[in-house]
Amino acid sequence: MKKPLILVTNDDSIVAPGIRALIEVMKEIGEVVVVAPDSPQSAMGHAITINDTITLSKVNLDKEIDKEYSCSGTPVDCVKIAVHEILKKKPDLCVSGINHGSNSSINVIYSGTMSAAVEAGIEGIPAIGFSLLDYSWDADFEPFKKYVKNIAQKVLKKGLPDGVILNVNFPKLKEKDIKGIKICRQAKATWVEEFDKRTNPMGKEYYWLSGEFVNQDKGEDTDEWALHNGYISVVPVQFDLTAHHAISQLNNWNL
Amino acid sequence: MKKPLILVTNDDSIVAPGIRALIEVMKEIGEVVVVAPDSPQSAMGHAITINDTITLSKVNLDKEIDKEYSCSGTPVDCVKIAVHEILKKKPDLCVSGINHGSNSSINVIYSGTMSAAVEAGIEGIPAIGFSLLDYSWDADFEPFKKYVKNIAQKVLKKGLPDGVILNVNFPKLKEKDIKGIKICRQAKATWVEEFDKRTNPMGKEYYWLSGEFVNQDKGEDTDEWALHNGYISVVPVQFDLTAHHAISQLNNWNL
Numbered sequence: 001m002k003k004p005l006i007l008v009t010n011d012d013s014i015v016a017p018g019i020r021a022l023i024e025v026m027k028e029i030g031e032v033v034v035v036a037p038d039s040p041q042s043a044m045g046h047a048i049t050i051n052d053t054i055t056l057s058k059v060n061l062d063k064e065i066d067k068e069y070s071c072s073g074t075p076v077d078c079v080k081i082a083v084h085e086i087l088k089k090k091p092d093l094c095v096s097g098i099n100h101g102s103n104s105s106i107n108v109i110y111s112g113t114m115s116a117a118v119e120a121g122i123e124g125i126p127a128i129g130f131s132l133l134d135y136s137w138d139a140d141f142e143p144f145k146k147y148v149k150n151i152a153q154k155v156l157k158k159g160l161p162d163g164v165i166l167n168v169n170f171p172k173l174k175e176k177d178i179k180g181i182k183i184c185r186q187a188k189a190t191w192v193e194e195f196d197k198r199t200n201p202m203g204k205e206y207y208w209l210s211g212e213f214v215n216q217d218k219g220e221d222t223d224e225w226a227l228h229n230g231y232i233s234v235v236p237v238q239f240d241l242t243a244h245h246a247i248s249q250l251n252n253w254n255l
Numbered sequence: 256m257k258k259p260l261i262l263v264t265n266d267d268s269i270v271a272p273g274i275r276a277l278i279e280v281m282k283e284i285g286e287v288v289v290v291a292p293d294s295p296q297s298a299m300g301h302a303i304t305i306n307d308t309i310t311l312s313k314v315n316l317d318k319e320i321d322k323e324y325s326c327s328g329t330p331v332d333c334v335k336i337a338v339h340e341i342l343k344k345k346p347d348l349c350v351s352g353i354n355h356g357s358n359s360s361i362n363v364i365y366s367g368t369m370s371a372a373v374e375a376g377i378e379g380i381p382a383i384g385f386s387l388l389d390y391s392w393d394a395d396f397e398p399f400k401k402y403v404k405n406i407a408q409k410v411l412k413k414g415l416p417d418g419v420i421l422n423v424n425f426p427k428l429k430e431k432d433i434k435g436i437k438i439c440r441q442a443k444a445t446w447v448e449e450f451d452k453r454t455n456p457m458g459k460e461y462y463w464l465s466g467e468f469v470n471q472d473k474g475e476d477t478d479e480w481a482l483h484n485g486y487i488s489v490v491p492v493q494f495d496l497t498a499h500h501a502i503s504q505l506n507n508w509n510l
Contacts, residue, residue: 046300
């Protein structure tokens with residue numbers, strides 16, 4: 001049987017331990033192509049590069065992989081250039097991650113990792129984003145490899161509903177403490193921003209964006225609840241942003 | 256009666272004719288604060304600046320406005336810094352645009368203009384993104400000013416459903432040819448990418464992203480249909496990306 005063709009990308013850059021762990025798992029189940037950013041692209045959302053050029057460099061970080069490229073663009077650029085320029089066809093699966101840090105709840109909208117998966121979904125490719133709730137470069141991905149493999153194999157076998165991508169987040173736990181997997185909705189949560197104001201050596205003021213994550217959602221069917229209670233969260237994500245429920249209400253405005 | 260406080264931003268930069276037209280209209284109905292990018296930020300999606308500093312410069316392009324700032328960050332950064340650092344409170348309304356170019360259908364997800372409005376929505380501020388289907392810097396915004404005013408006043412009066420932002424697109428038409436406003440869903444459409452491969456003077460290959468917009472949606476309730484048939488499209492947009500309809504199906508997978 002022909003091995004499935006699997007595109008691997010991320011937003012933490014091609015050398016991040018998270019993507020190397022993901023590549024290890026994908027090699028067990030398919031033919032792997034890697035196209036990932038040449039530098040960190042966290043929080044790039046669904047940005048694409050239209051006012052600048054994009055460069056690709058063939059690399060060989062993994063001797064077993066023939067097609068491995070670092071790209072100067074965003075995570076979404078990586079998916080576009082992989083599909084339309086490198087492969088010139090759709091892979092059977094696109095996986096993004098494993099992200100160093102959470103992409104649960106509202107983080108999905110800021111995440112380069114998830115936006116890469118969503119872009120694959122827009123192009124009709126079954127896609128999954130994986131993230132671990134540990135920002136450390138030394139994060140331990142080992143306990144989660146079997147779950148990554150299982151979920152990827154399920155998606156390869158069953159496909160995904162039209163227009164749906166999976167957002168998988170792993171709690172920072174030891175293997176024995178993981179209670180299982182929950183299918184969830186995105187929790188209603190926001191970042192409450194604080195800007196750290198500083199002065200540079202030339203006397204000009206500048207800011208660092210920082211903030212606190214606040215979960216306003218008490219529901220037990222959310223990704224935040226699952227992760228805080230020892231479960232791996234899986235949220236089906238869509239790119240049809242229409243608030244269908246609001247259409248009839250707006251029609252009553254007689255604009 | 257106290258005038259409503261209105262935050263104006265965009266992605267084409269603070270000097271773009273589109274934002275200047277939007278400011279003109281907003282001055283008629285409220286107290287205006289402007290925080291917009293200091294350079295073009297089209298297609299930045301929901302990117303935020305976490306690995307670099309952000310600078311703000313007070314400018315005075317409009318003598319009637321006290322608080323007008325250009326910002327080195329993305330459109331989403333502009334909204335965050337406006338609310339949390341400049342105003343230190345929520346405005347009554349956030350408007351973004353008027354974008355030079357379409358943000359209909361799938362473009363909503365790449366758009367810096369719409370992502371700024373969505374960020375305001377996430378922060379609980381009624382928000383509207385406006386775009387004109389004309390990429391030209393010389394685009395004529397005049398015929399659309401009365402619609403911008405009407406829609407903004409309606410939102411100020413009635414508010415918006417929780418978690419909903421408006422995506423308003425104007426067809427490139429003369430005033431007499433505009434047939435009215437349609438409340439729509441986002442059309443199912445994609446960009447089919449083509450990468451323009453070139454060689455720089457040092458012999459290194461690079462790419463420009465380009466592509467063709469393809470509408471696969473035959474529905475007459477979509478924004479694409481409305482715009483092609485002489486109507487202004489209004490799509491209610493949400494930032495809960497959960498594909499709620501897919502949850503029960505995934506539960507049957509027994510992951």
